[in-house]
Amino acid sequence: MTHSPRHLALALTATLSLLASACGSSGQAGAPARSSSGNATQPAQGGDSQALYQAAKKEGTLVVNTHDPENERVGAAAFSKRYPGVKIEWQIGRGADVAQKIITQAQGNVYNMDVMETGPHDMGLVQEAGLLQPYQSPELNSVRQEFLDPLKVSNPVWVLVYGITANTKLVPAGSEPKSWTDLLAARWKGKIAMQDPRGSGGSTTLMLGISKQPGLGEDYVRKLGRQDLFISRATEQLLTDLIRGEHDVLLAASAASLVLQKTKDPGVPIKQIKPTEGVATTLLSMAVVKNAPHPNAARLWIDWRLSQEGQEAIAEQGNAPVRQGLKVPHEETSLEGTKILYVDTGQDLANIKEFSKTWDDIFFRKS
Amino acid sequence: MRSALPGAGMTVITLLVAFLVLYPLSMLLYGSFRTSRPGAPGSFTLQNYIEAYTSVETLRLLLTTILLMGAKTVVATVVAMALAFALTRTDTPLRSLLEVLIAMPFFIPPILEAIGWIMLLSPRTGTINVALGQLFGSSMPRFSIYSLGGMIWVLSLGSTAFMFLLLVNALRNIDTSLEEAARVAGASPLRVATRVTLPLVAPAILGVSLLSFIRALESFEVPVLIGLPAKVFVFPNRIYAAVEQDYPPNYGLATALGVSFILLTLGLVVLQGRILRGKQFFVISGKSYRPQVAKIGPAKYLICVLCFSYFLVATLLPLSQLLLGSVSRTFGRWSWAGLTLANYSRVLADSQLWAGLRNTLLLGLTAAALSMVLCSLVAYIVTRTRYPARKSLDFISWIPWTIPGVVVGLGMLWAYIRFPIPIYGTMVLIGIAFVTSGLPLGVRLMSGVMVQIDTELEESSRVHGAGWATTYRRILLPLLRPAMAAGIIILFVTFARSLSSIVFLAGPGTPMLSVVLFKYFSTSNLEIVCALAMIMLAINVTGLVLARRLGFFGSARASV
Numbered sequence: 006m007t008h009s010p011r012h013l014a015l016a017l018t019a020t021l022s023l024l025a026s027a028c029g030s031s032g033q034a035g036a037p038a039r040s041s042s043g044n045a046t047q048p049a050q051g052g053d054s055q056a057l058y059q060a061a062k063k064e065g066t067l068v069v070n071t072h073d074p075e076n077e078r079v080g081a082a083a084f085s086k087r088y089p090g091v092k093i094e095w096q097i098g099r100g101a102d103v104a105q106k107i108i109t110q111a112q113g114n115v116y117n118m119d120v121m122e123t124g125p126h127d128m129g130l131v132q133e134a135g136l137l138q139p140y141q142s143p144e145l146n147s148v149r150q151e152f153l154d155p156l157k158v159s160n161p162v163w164v165l166v167y168g169i170t171a172n173t174k175l176v177p178a179g180s181e182p183k184s185w186t187d188l189l190a191a192r193w194k195g196k197i198a199m200q201d202p203r204g205s206g207g208s209t210t211l212m213l214g215i216s217k218q219p220g221l222g223e224d225y226v227r228k229l230g231r232q233d234l235f236i237s238r239a240t241e242q243l244l245t246d247l248i249r250g251e252h253d254v255l256l257a258a259s260a261a262s263l264v265l266q267k268t269k270d271p272g273v274p275i276k277q278i279k280p281t282e283g284v285a286t287t288l289l290s291m292a293v294v295k296n297a298p299h300p301n302a303a304r305l306w307i308d309w310r311l312s313q314e315g316q317e318a319i320a321e322q323g324n325a326p327v328r329q330g331l332k333v334p335h336e337e338t339s340l341e342g343t344k345i346l347y348v349d350t351g352q353d354l355a356n357i358k359e360f361s362k363t364w365d366d367i368f369f370r371k372s
Numbered sequence: 373m374r375s376a377l378p379g380a381g382m383t384v385i386t387l388l389v390a391f392l393v394l395y396p397l398s399m400l401l402y403g404s405f406r407t408s409r410p411g412a413p414g415s416f417t418l419q420n421y422i423e424a425y426t427s428v429e430t431l432r433l434l435l436t437t438i439l440l441m442g443a444k445t446v447v448a449t450v451v452a453m454a455l456a457f458a459l460t461r462t463d464t465p466l467r468s469l470l471e472v473l474i475a476m477p478f479f480i481p482p483i484l485e486a487i488g489w490i491m492l493l494s495p496r497t498g499t500i501n502v503a504l505g506q507l508f509g510s511s512m513p514r515f516s517i518y519s520l521g522g523m524i525w526v527l528s529l530g531s532t533a534f535m536f537l538l539l540v541n542a543l544r545n546i547d548t549s550l551e552e553a554a555r556v557a558g559a560s561p562l563r564v565a566t567r568v569t570l571p572l573v574a575p576a577i578l579g580v581s582l583l584s585f586i587r588a589l590e591s592f593e594v595p596v597l598i599g600l601p602a603k604v605f606v607f608p609n610r611i612y613a614a615v616e617q618d619y620p621p622n623y624g625l626a627t628a629l630g631v632s633f634i635l636l637t638l639g640l641v642v643l644q645g646r647i648l649r650g651k652q653f654f655v656i657s658g659k660s661y662r663p664q665v666a667k668i669g670p671a672k673y674l675i676c677v678l679c680f681s682y683f684l685v686a687t688l689l690p691l692s693q694l695l696l697g698s699v700s701r702t703f704g705r706w707s708w709a710g711l712t713l714a715n716y717s718r719v720l721a722d723s724q725l726w727a728g729l730r731n732t733l734l735l736g737l738t739a740a741a742l743s744m745v746l747c748s749l750v751a752y753i754v755t756r757t758r759y760p761a762r763k764s765l766d767f768i769s770w771i772p773w774t775i776p777g778v779v780v781g782l783g784m785l786w787a788y789i790r791f792p793i794p795i796y797g798t799m800v801l802i803g804i805a806f807v808t809s810g811l812p813l814g815v816r817l818m819s820g821v822m823v824q825i826d827t828e829l830e831e832s833s834r835v836h837g838a839g840w841a842t843t844y845r846r847i848l849l850p851l852l853r854p855a856m857a858a859g860i861i862i863l864f865v866t867f868a869r870s871l872s873s874i875v876f877l878a879g880p881g882t883p884m885l886s887v888v889l890f891k892y893f894s895t896s897n898l899e900i901v902c903a904l905a906m907i908m909l910a911i912n913v914t915g916l917v918l919a920r921r922l923g924f925f926g927s928a929r930a931s932v
Contacts, residue, residue: 073892074724097887101621105782106876112412113789115796130620201600204617238596241898242487245704249497269899270701270710357619369603 054308060301062090067302069120069291070096070103080318084309091302100127107294108134116296119303122162124289125351126205131294132158138293140304144311144328149340151348152288152327159292160307163324164348166260166338167207167285169278170244175253176276182254184281185221189228196253198235198243202368203361206240207257207287212364214285214347221282223363230367248273257285260337264323267335277337283346286325290350378840382759385749392808393768396783400775403786404627420628430610434632437607444524445585448531453577455532455679456539457565461551463665464675471540472916473683477533478862479912480691481869481889483593484905487898488690489526490597491697491704493517499693518602526594529686531584538583541858542576542820543569551666561666576820578644583816586637586773607633615779626779633774641767698902715903724883725904732868732885735799739806740863744856746807747814748822752848754815755822756830766815773812780809781876788877801877802884809870810863817862821855857919865912 061067071077074095081093096103100123107118108131121131131137139158152161169188171181175196182188188197202208215221235252237243244262247255266273291310293303309315316326325338333339353360404421408414424430455474459467477485492500495516504512516522550572554564570577595608607629614625668675697703701710719725747769753759754766772780784805788796795801825848833843849856874884885908892900 073897097883097890099890101616102876105621106785109782109785109789109876113796115789117797126619133620203613205619235601237601239487241893242490242597245702245898246490246494246497248702249494249704251494251497265897266702270705272710273702273705354619361617 054305057301057305057308058088058091061088061299061305064299064302065090066092066094067120067299067306068094068096068118068297069122069306070098070100070118071122072099073097076322079321080310080315083314083318084306087309087314088305091305093306100124101130103127104130107131107136111136111295116294117298118294119297119299120291120306121294122289122291124165124205124287125349126354128159128290128292129351129354132156132292136295138295138297138300140293140307142304142308142311144308147313147329148311148327149329151345152350154290154350159290160311161288161327162291162310163289163319163326164340165207165210165287165289166325166340166343167211167257167287168260168280170247170255170258170263171276171278172247172250172253173274173276175250181276181278182280183278185215185225186282187280188232188254188256189225193232193254195233197229197232197256198237198247198252198254199256200240200243200258201236201238202364204357207259207285209357209360210287210347210349211257211285213349213353213360214283216360217353218282218346226364227367234368236368244275248275260325260335261323263337264335268323279343280346281344283344285347285349286340286345287349288327379759381840382753382757385746385753386759386761386765389746389750389765389811390768392804393771393811396780396787396808397771397775399786400623400627400779400783401631403783404624404631406624420622420624421631423625424628425632430629433605433607433610436605440520440523440527440604440606441585444527444531445581447524447528448535448584449577449581451528451682452532452535452539452580453570455682456536456543457569458675458679460540460543461565461569461666462561462668462672462675464668464672464679466676468920470676470679470683472913472920473687474679475533475537475540475916476687476691476909476913477530478537479865479909480694480905482530483597483893484694484901485530485690486526486593486597488693489522490517491693492689493522500689516602517598520602520604522602523594523598523604526598530594531587532686534587535580535584537858537862538580538817538820539573539576541817541855542573542580542824544854548665555666561668564666572824573820575648575823578647579816579820582640582644583773583813585640586633586770611779623779623782627775627783630775630779634771637770637774638767641770645763694902694905697899698906700899703898703902715899716907719900719903719907722888725885725888728883728885728888731799731883735803735884736806736864736867737860739803739867740810740860742803743807743810743863744814744818744859747811747859748818748849748852748856750811750815751818751822752844755819756827766819769811769815771812772809777809777870781805784808785876797878799878802874805877806863806867806870810866813866814859814863817855817859818852821852825851861912861916861919868908 074081074097077095084093085091096118098106103118103121104123104127107121110116111134121128121137128137137158139156140160141154141157142160145153145160148161152164154160169182169185182190182193187193200206200208202212212226215225216223218225234256240258240262243252243255244258244266246252247258248266260277263275263277266275291307293300293307297303310319311328313328313331316328316331320326320331320333320335320338323335323338325340326333333341405416405418406414407417407419458464459471459474464470480488490498492498493515495501495514495518498515498517501514505514517526551564551568554568555561559567592608592612595604595606596612599606599609611626611629614622614629618625696706698715699711699713700706701712701714750765750769754762754769759765775783784801788801788804795804829847829851830843833847834840838846868885869889870886874886878884878887889901889904892904
């Protein structure tokens with residue numbers, strides 16, 4: 006991140022703000038679902054962003070979780086500029102820990118989070134505990150259909166995109182694998198690295214997608230297992246090793262992490278490949294936490310995150326936005342015209358233990 | 373030996389320690405017998421225990437773990453003891469400097485230590501392998517960090533620094549007159565070391581080895597980073613999987629798995645008691661002594677070179693990788709053009725870092741000091757009184773060491789969320805978590821020294837009319853000061869690193885140092901993590917040197 010100059014971000018934000026105010030930031034569709042929580046603050050009418058802003062301003066603060074506030078720098082600055090008086094307070098931590106914390110706090114009647122933003126695994130835990138307030142943003146009209154929550158509780162915010170990453174020094178242009186099937190060739194034996202797929206993470210999503218894909222399926226995973234993959238839990242170390250040339254290709258590194266590397270160091274010898282069968286994606290979503298102390302600020306944040314301005318900020322930070330028709334500055338995170346193999350929304354979590362057992366057998370138990 | 377601490381006082385301390393440890397543990401144990409988390413509707417179950425202990429796999433993992441941990445503990449004990457002995461009992465030149473240099477790895481987070489070795493010994497691109505290939509041609513067989521040997525190597529080096537820090541302290545407390553007497557009687561330096569010095573520090577060595585052996589269960593870094601690719605599976609992998617790979621996370625199973633370590637620890641503590649039974653270790657007496665080091669002639673230069681070589685291999689090599697990483701645009705991709713100070717400026721400009729540093733220093737040092745006072749009292753009861761519950765007290769103080777941090781953090785959360793006194797979300801609770809987690813190490817450190825202090829000092833104080841409190845304050849505390857100072861520094865470093873307890877227990881907007889470290893780690897900013905680690909290392913080493921300069925490590929009458 007050392008390279009992205011602050012003034013560039015500011016200029017972009019200013020331009021976007023102008024653009025957004027010209028377009029009007031929200032539509033009229035769909036009143037938000039009402040929560041039954043006994044909050045003192047009166048929820049503002051959905052779709053009326055000014056009323057919502059005034060109510061949020063009265064609340065003054067918004068508590069939302071993140072791995073790293075730096076990751077939200079562009080968005081937070083733009084939000085604060087558009088809605089002065091609503092202060093963002095970050096709960097830093099792993100999604101899994103934050104989820105456990107919300108669940109246990111609720112047992113002690115402690116509620117201090119407004120918005121939970123996380124992947125399907127952790128969101129599922131909080132949702133199953135009945136600790137989310139259903140809220141559907143009016144902005145959802147502009148979002149790709151496959152990213153919508155069928156239960157109408159949470160809202161998509163961005164996606165993680167997983168393809169193949171190659172070291173361009175070891176894999177010269179033209180000789181890259183074009184598809185997942187290409188990786189089964191003898192040329193790649195002992196040259197492929199992947200994050201441990203058991204549990205959760207990019208490789209889990211990828212292996213789920215491949216296992217369920219007609220034409221690939223478990224048979225493909227078994228053949229891949231015979232390629233002597235290097236498997237590790239240390240995601241950041243895997244990318245470092247790929248850059249150094251310890252491996253030729255790495256599966257399921259998130260596109261966002263590649264953008265981050267390239268922003269830091271433009272000469273880094275890595276290249277993203279979007280295989281012909283499609284990329285796997287994990288949906289990150291956001292939801293209002295039950296009994297949120299600042300429910301209006303929470304809704305304001307969700308609406309804004311999905312607005313043109315909010316999604317441009319997400320794209321600028323190197324993540325793949327869910328809103329359609331956006332110009333995405335980084336090719337790696339653009340989904341326009343990209344085939345999607347699988348969207349991980351947590352639909353297969355119930356069977357994850359069985360899948361993990363199969364993968365354990367395939368990748369770890371061979372002689 | 374007559375007890376001088378009033379019985380009521382001992383009962384209060386025992387109850388306090390029992391509460392601190394057993395209350396969160398009971399929540400975890402309760403949770404491990406339920407189909408749901410404590411507080412949620414659910415029913416009684418033995419499923420977690422059946423799942424944990426009916427598979428051959430679990431047994432196999434336990435055996436591999438015990439062998440691996442045993443191997444690394446033996447290696448680390450021998451090396452740490454040799455280094456500590458050379459630097460406290462001989463006239464080796466530059467020993468003050470060497471002491472700081474050899475202790476340095478303790479101040480580096482274990483995960484970075486492991487990454488440093490991966491960078492050095494990766495089969496294809498590891499710096500050492502590449503260098504050897506260039507020197508001896510490509511036919512030269514390559515080291516692979518991803519092997520059982522690689523795991524033992526990295527684990528041993530990490531433990532050595534930790535054990536060295538504790539052993540230096542134990543060795544420094546010994547009255548040299550015993551050794552001198554042996555020398556005068558014609559014993560060779562080796563004979564003095566093995567027949568006089570070694571037996572005197574036996575309790576400390578045993579305690580520290582036990583700490584190191586069991587501590588390995590806490591450390592997931594090496595098993596996950598190095599063991600997994602090598603397909604060497606140990607017990608921590610299994611606990612890690614229960615928490616990280618099951619959906620929903622199975623904390624009950626993790627606790628059930630952890631129970632075997634509580635039992636294992638119990639067995640080891642009993643064994644330790646048997647070994648030490650009936651032996652006397654009093655070496656700090658009322659008679660005045662001057663600390664002296666053995667003059668070993670020209671051998672001292674050889675020892676100095678050996679110590680520097682150890683520092684070079686164990687510390688400087690991995691540290692150099694991290695240092696390079698901290699000044700590179702991309703970790704692991706070295707080039708002159710890629711050098712930058714941007715990582716440092718980003719870290720130093722992070723307002724959260726400063727707030728986190730302030731909070732951590734304030735809370736960490738206070739909690740470390742309180743913890744050490746409590747530990748000294750516990751150690752006193754355990755080693756110097758006949759209080760009936762002393763053995764239980766000793767064992768209870770071990771428990772926090774045997775359960776992985778993330779599980780302990782959750783137990784604390786379950787325990788204190790509905791506590792009648794509203795301390796949840798306050799710094800007080802984090803302080804309590806710190807003091808609790810500091811018990812195992814602090815009590816071991818204090819016990820090791822406490823058994824060396826002759827009871828005649830206390831008795832003489834009481835004969836002269838001083839009460840227990842005055843005797844403790846005027847006689848014992850000054851004698852314990854070096855161990856206390858070492859304990860505070862070691863505990864502070866441990867607290868500064870602990871993430872789980874902070875994420876679970878702190879409210880939003882209370883930045884702590886480990887959270888700042890985590891946020892850079894989780895977003896793949898290894899370069900910045902390295903820069904932060906270098907800054908922390910500098911702060912810690914400065915603290916260590918300052919504490920030494922200010923005489924915190926000199927014993928009351930004998931400054932070294």
